[in-house]
Amino acid sequence: MSRALLLLLGPLMLLACQSTPKTPDDAVRIANQDDTEQVHTELVRxxxxxxxYFAARAHLDALALEHGETPEIQLLRADCMRHLGELDGARAAYQALLNGPFAAEAAHGMGLLLAEHHLTAAISYLQRAVFLRPTHAAARNDLGYAMILAGDYDSAHRELSTAMELAPGDARALRNLVLLHHLRGDPSQAAALGRRGGLSQSSLDQLRQQANDLNAPVARGVGGP
Structure with missing residues (x-):
């Protein structure tokens, strides 16, 4: 290597050495600096x-002061408003995000917001959420439950089965599938599935009773038991 090249590389090599963490504590500190916003956002979730919800919104205000009103902050703020019953504000916030990087999550939120009183529109938004994020287990579960309420049992079974396989540790899709088997008039299949999934007898009894209530029928919010 020529002397000129060594002289050129020398300062660059020195800078590289200076930016490399020398200890595990240094590495953690640098990682914390890089990931502070993401860690704070996860805390809000x-x-x-x-x-x-009130505490989450306070932390969102703090995040916005430091990082600006990012689409993710707007989405989480809309979720808080939906849970707190501030439906007009939540609806406006979700609609503003429907064409951005969090479009799937916004469509999911809109579906949940509309489910109680506008089931057909809610299903359309939940279908959009699943289309935009096919592996989003929660959206598929909520879509499946909405389809149960709409009486579309075949489509509900497909969505709930997919949700359960995507997130086997989440019991909501399992419970909704058990509910669906009861609604289809197959209590033995419902009981077998529930026991394989580790549901207690009291949970199985509750799902059987819910199926009886839905056969009335009475519309319920999306998400399921």
Whole structure:
């Protein structure tokens, strides 16, 4: 290697050495700096899952101050509004996101928002969510349950079976499939599936009763038991 090339590479090699973490603590610190926003966002998602909607919204306000109103922050804010019954605000927020990077999640949110009073429109939005993100197990579960409410049992079975295989650790699709077997008049298949999935007898009894209630029928929110 020529002396001139060594002189040229010297400063670059020095900079590379200086930017490389020297200890595990340095590596963690650098990773934390890079991932702070994502970690904070995940915290908000956990709060929403725990139904701490006011706290989640406070953290979203803090995130927005630091990073701006990103589409992800807008989506999570819409989820909080939906859960808190601020439906007009949630609807407007979801609609603003339907053509962006979180279009699938926004369509899912719109489907959940509309499900109680506008089932046909809710199914259309949930179908759009599944089309945009075919591996989104939660959206497929919610679509399957909406199809149960609409009486489209064959389509419901397909969506719920897919959701259960995509997320085998999530019991919602399993419970909805058990419910579907009861609605189809096959209690033995419902019981066998539920036991294989680890559902308790009390859960199986509740699902059988819910099937009886739905046969009335009475419309319920999307998502299932």
């Amino acid at each position: 956990q709060m929403i899952a725990q139904r701490k």
